[in-house]
């Protein structure tokens with residue numbers, strides 16, 4: 001076991017991990033932050049996306065030991081300070097960007113990374129950025145619409161399909 | 162996953178020493194290795210993480226050569242732009258999260274038959290720099306998942322001569338995001354090089370007939386009379402050998418046209 005320390009959603013946390021402990025497992029099992037989901041074994045679904053030092057990574061494909069000393073942001077840290085949903089989360093609710101909700105934490109974290117890099121993406125850019133986030137329910141359309149709306153763009157022309 | 166220790170060296174010398182341990186294995190971005198470990202297809206005793214080796218990070222141009230540290234991420238290469246066709250290739254590997262972790266050294270060490278970087282390295286006549294020697298791309302790729310790397314050898318950097326014109330065309334296999342067929346065309350003063358990934362049972366290869374034709378006439382029409390032999394091409398549920406052979410020519414033509 002090795003001791004790791006990291007800043008998760010603004011708080012310093014530490015724990016003892018095995019070499020093989022994934023960042024996703026550390027967050028879920030050690031820290032109780034179960035908003036980060038594990039949807040596959042093949043690094044393809046994106047349900048586990050968190051931000052490490054400001055960029056989107058698949059927490060199922062990074063070792064907890066590699067995140068020692070890093071700043072990690074998860075879905076639990078996304079709401080506004082008063083507990084209300086942040087602009088991306090609210091847009092997902094307003095535009096029906098989720099159904100079962102399993103993919104949603106990863107979708108919101110990917111969307112947040114996209115809007116940080118590219119505050120006014122085109123619909124095509126949103127779709128390309130979400131290549132590594134799989135949703136089995138929505139057909140993506142309303143997810144794209146929600147992210148476009150969260151970026152402050154007019155989405156009335158995007159039909160709800 | 163079987164358990165293993167994780168070591169985090171800060172220099173190439175420390176990394177090379179750590180790799181000397183029994184059953185030690187390099188860890189680049191983990192975007193291939195971690196899924197492999199989850200399937201218990203490997204059981205290293207120790208992973209040597211290369212992410213903390215500062216000498217292996219980042220990239221820089223020296224005259225007409227672009228040197229990329231072996232632990233440089235796909236995202237960093239994508240954002241660079243001193244070799245535009247290479248940055249464009251990096252920007253379409255997998256998805257953003259994969260690009261934020263995956264490294265050029267890991268991709269070349271793995272030499273997946275459908276990976277993108279091997280095509281760029283071979284078409285550019287790149288040099289693979291390791292902790293012990295320099296290997297030309299023509300000698301480096303030795304078949305599917307097979308390379309000239311020795312046990313414990315680390316790719317510390319890759320040097321690319323920047324071509325006059327180049328382009329990579331990837332026919333995406335939509336489930337995996339790898340190349341069903343990908344073709345990298347690079348035009349240098351002394352001739353054109355064409356490297357194909359995703360297609361052959363032997364891994365990445367040079368299409369020498371196309372190179373000869375394009376070196377005389379750099380236009381898609383120069384390929385008109387050529388055919389690609391489907392004999393040694395991959396057949397899987399995503400595409401048959403004949404389909405892949407056909408795609409090689411189509412993608413080469415598109416790459417030439419796009420390179421201009």
Ligand SMILES: Cc1cc2nc3c(=O)[nH]c(=O)nc-3n(C[C@H](O)[C@H](O)[C@H](O)COP(=O)(O)OP(=O)(O)OC[C@H]3O[C@@H](n4cnc5c(N)ncnc54)[C@H](O)[C@@H]3O)c2cc1C
Pocket residue numbers: 042043044132186187188189190191192193194195211231232253254255256259262263264265266267268270271273275276277278314315316317337338339340
């Ligand atoms: C969803 C998904 C989609 C992907 N799509 C694509 C794609 O479209 N095109 C593509 O080309 N790739 C794709 N990849 C693979 C990705 O590019 C990987 O990042 C890459 O293949 C391996 O790089 P890594 O740094 O992650 O290496 P690791 O996974 O850490 O290592 C891979 C192998 O290389 C060895 N190794 C690592 N670094 C070094 C080094 N510096 N020297 C010597 N040996 C080393 C390791 O021991 C291991 O055997 C995809 C991966 C995923 C998960």
Ligand code: FES
Pocket residue numbers: 037038039040041042043044045046047048049058059060061
């Ligand atoms: S759980 Fe991480 S990509 Fe599927």
Ligand code: FES
Pocket residue numbers: 097098099100101102103104134135136137138
């Ligand atoms: S809402 Fe169910 S997987 Fe996306």
